Amino acid sequence: MQKGKMFIISGPSGVGKSTVLHELFKNREDLYFSISATTREPREGEEDGVHYHFISVQRFQELIDAEALLEYAEYVGNFYGTPKKYVDRAMNDGKDVILDIEVQGALQVKTKRPDTVRIFIAPPSWEELERRLTSRGTDSPEKVQKRLLRAKSELQTADVYDYFVINDSVENAVRELSAIMLAEHCKPADRMKILSE
Secondary structure, eight states: OOOOOEEEEEOOTTSOHHHHHHHHHTTOTTEEEOOOEESSOOOTTOOBTTTBEEOOHHHHHHHHHTTOEEEEEEETTEEEEEEHHHHHHHHHTTOEEEEEOOHHHHHHHHHHOTTOEEEEEEOSOHHHHHHHHHHHOOSOHHHHHHHHHHHHHHHTTGGGSSEEEEOSSHHHHHHHHHHHHHHHHTSHHHHHHHHHO
16 A cells, blocks of 8 residues: 655635635545644534644643654644644555645644645735635734735745645635645656555
């Protein structure tokens, strides 16, 4: 069985990553979505092991000390990280693993696992990103401006990624992601192993 690959998906808030990934996962048994561990309290309706692995600060520190996380960061007083064991288990089972993480986390993972494929999802235009963030209706105008400022700095790092997908429509973005994933499995380094078995 061919081992799965790890794919990082990053992009600014409001670009539509969740929608694109939801569509990508439809009818795909060969994918595994990496669930982060966090020290924050579960919100109403969130389930342990489904939305996050909810753990204590002490347990999170133990994972850091044991180098059991691919990446981690602190955000608004809580820790978030990607446990290695679930990712490795899925890859060994032949599944491709999708990590939806931000730019700093992507750099940590790439440093530890250089064969990780990084894909940046971008909006079709700056105006469209602003429209999407505003039309959500969940953030104040000040918070929208903060998200746009952060998006600008994230977009400046996109050139270090392996691929750049523009989410002009969900269908196009999913088609491009699927094509990238297929192409990554067609590289000689992977295919030649099959012949030598």
